[in-house]
Amino acid sequence: MSVMQASQATARELLRPEVLARIKNLDLVARSVVEGFLIGLHRSPTFGFSQEFAEYRAYAEGDDPRFIDWNVFARTERTYIKRFLGDTNSHLMILTDASASMGFGGPPVSKLRYAQFLAASLAYLATRQHDAVGCMIFDEQVRDYRAPSTRAGRLQSVLHCIDSAEARTGTKFDKPFAKFRERITRRGLVAVISDFYCDTENLLAGVRPLAWQGQDVVLFQLLDDQELAPDVGSNVLLEDLETGDAVEVTPTFMQEAYPERMRAHIDSLANAAAGIGADHVLVKTSDSLDQALRNYLLFRQRRK
Amino acid sequence: MSFLAPLFLLAALAAGLPIWLHRLQTQSADRRPFSSTMLLETTEQRVHVKRKLKYLILLTFRVAVLLLLALVFAKPIWTRALPGTLSEASATHLVLIDTSASMQRKDAFDRAIDAARAVVESIPNGALLQVVSADDRIHVASELSADKAAHRAAVAAIEASALRLDFGRAMAAVDRLAGDLPAPVKLHFVSDFQDSGMPVRFADLAGTNTGELIPHRIDTDARFNWQVEYAESTISDVDVGVLGVGESARVGRVLLRLNDDLVGQEEVAGTGRSVLRFSDLPLAPGDNRLTVTIAADDDLAIDNAWYGVIENTPPAPIPLITASGGGLAATYLEAALRADPGANYRVEPMLIGDADFRTLARYRWALIDDLGSIGSELETTLAAFVENGGNLLTFAGHGSGTIGQLPVSRHRVQPAAVGASDNEFLRVGQIDTGHPILAEIEGWQQVNVTQNLVIDVQDGDEVLIRLEDGTPFLLERRLGQGRLLLLTSGLDNQWNDLPLRPVFVSFIVEAARYLSGVERSSKSYTTGNALPLSLIGGVSGQVVDPDGTTILSLADTTREQQVRLEQAGFYEVYTPQGDYLVAVNMDPRESRADTITAETLDRWVASMAGQAPRGSAAALQNAPATVELWHALLFILVLLVIGESMLGNLYLRPRAEP
Numbered sequence: 001m002s003v004m005q006a007s008q009a010t011a012r013e014l015l016r017p018e019v020l021a022r023i024k025n026l027d028l029v030a031r032s033v034v035e036g037f038l039i040g041l042h043r044s045p046t047f048g049f050s051q052e053f054a055e056y057r058a059y060a061e062g063d064d065p066r067f068i069d070w071n072v073f074a075r076t077e078r079t080y081i082k083r084f085l086g087d088t089n090s091h092l093m094i095l096t097d098a099s100a101s102m103g104f105g106g107p108p109v110s111k112l113r114y115a116q117f118l119a120a121s122l123a124y125l126a127t128r129q130h131d132a133v134g135c136m137i138f139d140e141q142v143r144d145y146r147a148p149s150t151r152a153g154r155l156q157s158v159l160h161c162i163d164s165a166e167a168r169t170g171t172k173f174d175k176p177f178a179k180f181r182e183r184i185t186r187r188g189l190v191a192v193i194s195d196f197y198c199d200t201e202n203l204l205a206g207v208r209p210l211a212w213q214g215q216d217v218v219l220f221q222l223l224d225d226q227e228l229a230p231d232v233g234s235n236v237l238l239e240d241l242e243t244g245d246a247v248e249v250t251p252t253f254m255q256e257a258y259p260e261r262m263r264a265h266i267d268s269l270a271n272a273a274a275g276i277g278a279d280h281v282l283v284k285t286s287d288s289l290d291q292a293l294r295n296y297l298l299f300r301q302r303r304k
Numbered sequence: 305m306s307f308l309a310p311l312f313l314l315a316a317l318a319a320g321l322p323i324w325l326h327r328l329q330t331q332s333a334d335r336r337p338f339s340s341t342m343l344l345e346t347t348e349q350r351v352h353v354k355r356k357l358k359y360l361i362l363l364t365f366r367v368a369v370l371l372l373l374a375l376v377f378a379k380p381i382w383t384r385a386l387p388g389t390l391s392e393a394s395a396t397h398l399v400l401i402d403t404s405a406s407m408q409r410k411d412a413f414d415r416a417i418d419a420a421r422a423v424v425e426s427i428p429n430g431a432l433l434q435v436v437s438a439d440d441r442i443h444v445a446s447e448l449s450a451d452k453a454a455h456r457a458a459v460a461a462i463e464a465s466a467l468r469l470d471f472g473r474a475m476a477a478v479d480r481l482a483g484d485l486p487a488p489v490k491l492h493f494v495s496d497f498q499d500s501g502m503p504v505r506f507a508d509l510a511g512t513n514t515g516e517l518i519p520h521r522i523d524t525d526a527r528f529n530w531q532v533e534y535a536e537s538t539i540s541d542v543d544v545g546v547l548g549v550g551e552s553a554r555v556g557r558v559l560l561r562l563n564d565d566l567v568g569q570e571e572v573a574g575t576g577r578s579v580l581r582f583s584d585l586p587l588a589p590g591d592n593r594l595t596v597t598i599a600a601d602d603d604l605a606i607d608n609a610w611y612g613v614i615e616n617t618p619p620a621p622i623p624l625i626t627a628s629g630g631g632l633a634a635t636y637l638e639a640a641l642r643a644d645p646g647a648n649y650r651v652e653p654m655l656i657g658d659a660d661f662r663t664l665a666r667y668r669w670a671l672i673d674d675l676g677s678i679g680s681e682l683e684t685t686l687a688a689f690v691e692n693g694g695n696l697l698t699f700a701g702h703g704s705g706t707i708g709q710l711p712v713s714r715h716r717v718q719p720a721a722v723g724a725s726d727n728e729f730l731r732v733g734q735i736d737t738g739h740p741i742l743a744e745i746e747g748w749q750q751v752n753v754t755q756n757l758v759i760d761v762q763d764g765d766e767v768l769i770r771l772e773d774g775t776p777f778l779l780e781r782r783l784g785q786g787r788l789l790l791l792t793s794g795l796d797n798q799w800n801d802l803p804l805r806p807v808f809v810s811f812i813v814e815a816a817r818y819l820s821g822v823e824r825s826s827k828s829y830t831t832g833n834a835l836p837l838s839l840i841g842g843v844s845g846q847v848v849d850p851d852g853t854t855i856l857s858l859a860d861t862t863r864e865q866q867v868r869l870e871q872a873g874f875y876e877v878y879t880p881q882g883d884y885l886v887a888v889n890m891d892p893r894e895s896r897a898d899t900i901t902a903e904t905l906d907r908w909v910a911s912m913a914g915q916a917p918r919g920s921a922a923a924l925q926n927a928p929a930t931v932e933l934w935h936a937l938l939f940i941l942v943l944l945v946i947g948e949s950m951l952g953n954l955y956l957r958p959r960a961e962p
């Protein structure tokens with residue numbers, strides 16, 4: 001095995017949720033995920049990850065001298081600024097659902113913890129691309145908010161915000177998203193990470209205005225395997241983590257009717273997202289994080 | 305509210321069983337957290353809630369059924385405090401004073417009188433009141449009235465008796481008396497509540513006419529008591545049993561008097577039972593008065609004396625007509641009659657051919673050891689003896705087997721003459737236990753008969769015992785005014801082993817009593833017993849009590865057939881059959897110092913309260929003091945059981961469906 005192959009194997013290992021669950025530091029998680037992801041990405045024939053060259057323009061006063069192409073200056077003795085495609089995306093807002101239902105799942109990780117991994121990884125990835133990164137933690141209302149910024153230390157602030165989220169109360173999209181719209185002024189990417197246990201219309205009521213506002217929205221629907229294919233061997237009383245309601249279900253129902261309903265719900269959500277020009281990505285907590293990041297990059301690429 | 309049988313309330317703990325089972329049932333479905341029930345079948349939730357509600361309702365029914373069941377058995381009663389129902393003024397007050405022998409313990413009776421007087425004083429003026437006393441009977445001391453002075457006088461006139469009080473009998477008598485009084489009746493019972501007075505069945509204490517029992521316990525504060533338990537006389541000795549109860553180191557002196565003369569004394573000490581023996585008593589002819597007393601200071605003086613009668617009469621002669629003077633028959637008969645101390649007889653052999661049988665008329669009955677051996681001359685004499693009312697007990701010896709017909713009885717002897725053989729024996733097959741001789745005798749089955757006379761049974765014969773082969777073994781035949789008992793076997797231990805068996809003694813004694821016409825009589829009684837007097841010639845007799853007072857009036861002497869013995873001591877009885885003495889002692893149960901517990905007394909009070917007074921219109925106007933609730937509870941219980949069955953059926957139906 002070559003050094004490169006060993007490095008890729010280690011990187012992929014780091015993308016597995018059960019491995020990441022052992023790492024307490026979210027910053028380290030994000031770094032591990034993204035670096036591992038990028039190592040794999042460089043070997044991919046499909047993707048090339050780097051800031052892509054867009055144009056040269058003459059240096060103007062006030063430009064950052066770090067972006068002067070010194071090779072051109074050496075040949076022409078003229079100062080040109082090298083501009084990249086990535087510079088056109090200004091910021092990424094990560095909206096993470098921290099309702100009680102997100103506390104479901106595991107081991108090794110609950111949905112919320114996985115969402116924290118994903119959000120941190122996205123934030124780290126965006127920072128590497130010099131995107132401004134912000135985040136919002138919400139449930140029935142906005143619990144925490146970090147405005148998008150490229151300032152030094154912003155990533156740490158965002159990671160801290162994400163890391164401190166705890167699962168509690170119910171979920172509502174209209175009120176937190178309305179608050180979010182009030183605060184966001186520039187166009188950018190909006191990544192919503194949630195299990196989306198809500199009525200589709202209710203979700204659209206919150207997301208549609210964002211699309212109208214010109215935001216590029218991607219919905220990461222995060223679900224546990226037990227939600228997609230519950231393992232129920234006998235009659236069981238299932239208690240809703242958010243409302244406390246208990247429903248006694250039979251194994252037959254959970255093995256036959258429930259998966260159909262879940263599939264219909266996911267499809268309904270995907271259709272609704274497509275209807276407003278948003279992307280919908282279904283993420284399982286057992287999946288490694290590279291798939292989600294790959295989807296993100298595809299999404300970002302399409303938005304160029 | 306109170307309960308007549310509160311122990312049944314413990315059964316209410318059984319209500320925990322359905323609660324426990326219900327908890328198991330509700331916990332049977334595993335409870336798990338889930339992210340959202342949004343996509344679950346909402347009907348499942350409704351079914352669960354509905355089922356849970358059914359569970360709770362069913363559980364409520366079942367718990368209620370068990371609780372009610374326990375309540376019904378506990379017999380709850382509710383004492384209604386309606387104005388005028390059992391108020392002091394409107395109720396009829398019955399004051400019952402215990403005058404039994406145990407109340408003479410120290411100053412208990414005086415305090416009982418004081419307590420009764422206090423009760424009389426406490427009753428509101430104008431309230432109806434009656435005073436009664438109780439020993440083995442109820443004695444009305446004053447008539448029903450509101451006159452307190454009369455009741456005070458009645459209480460003061462009450463005296464203690466030597467009789468025993470049984471609470472069950474007393475309460476039954478009081479309840480009958482209360483039935484004639486205006487309801488409601490409050491019973492004030494002044495007593496020491498001696499434990500030995502309790503009836504066998506507790507239910508006997510409850511009355512239906514007495515609305516309320518108010519006990520007034522007289523504390524006896526027992527310390528030490530001597531009691532003469534018995535005095536038994538043998539042929540020459542008297543054994544005296546003495547019981548000391550209480551503190552130790554007490555000394556008493558037992559004095560034995562015979563016909564009022566001090567003939568012996570012993571010292572007794574400590575607690576427990578002691579037996580003293582007095583010998584060489586100078587008995588006078590006839591009945592002797594035996595008096596045993598303990599000279600000591602103790603709690604109860606009345607049980608320090610014991611009275612007995614020792615008979616010292618010469619044994620009555622019984623002629624034994626026999627062919628051989630020194631035969632075994634006389635020996636066996638003499639031994640049997642002496643073995644029973646109650647049989648005072650002496651056998652006088654009369655040899656056939658030597659004796660002067662003209663004297664036979666002086667006897668009530670006679671014995672013949674071999675009926676076939678008497679001659680024709682003696683047969684005529686004996687036949688005349690029986691015809692004139694004499695009785696004969698005869699046996700069939702060797703002389704009877706050689707003749708064709710038995711003398712006197714005229715029974716024909718069958719040609720086979722003597723049944724059975726030397727190597728075989730027969731046993732008794734049938735016994736007429738209804739005959740006075742055989743009624744109380746057991747042991748005939750052990751008698752072995754090797755030979756017996758086979759005779760033809762004639763009309764008028766009453767076969768009392770038959771052998772296994774059906775031949776008569778003992779029969780009775782009336783001849784004129786007398787009767788003849790014939791045992792178809794000998795008395796010399798050759799044809800049978802009857803004389804060697806225990807049943808022989810009983811048989812001879814009972815036969816002697818039957819043929820002599822002397823009834824079994826007792827000369828020892830307990831206070832409260834009735835002394836039977838037989839009417840003979842239209843006269844029963846006269847009885848003189850220990851105080852020397854004649855009990856029967858002149859008219860009663862031709863009417864009364866029994867006399868109640870109320871005092872301890874000697875009663876002199878004069879009857880046409882003869883004069884004799886009767887000794888009467890106190891019931892020994894009255895000496896016991898144990899009293900009923902407070903808990904028992906409370907139950908007694910509660911049981912009285914649980915009986916709804918019934919009777920007159922006044923009783924209907926005055927509502928009952930207490931109401932039994934178990935009838936209503938039983939009705940509710942039935943409804944609950946029906947409801948539980950219906951609900952359980954409804955609940956189980958969905959489960960039965962696929």
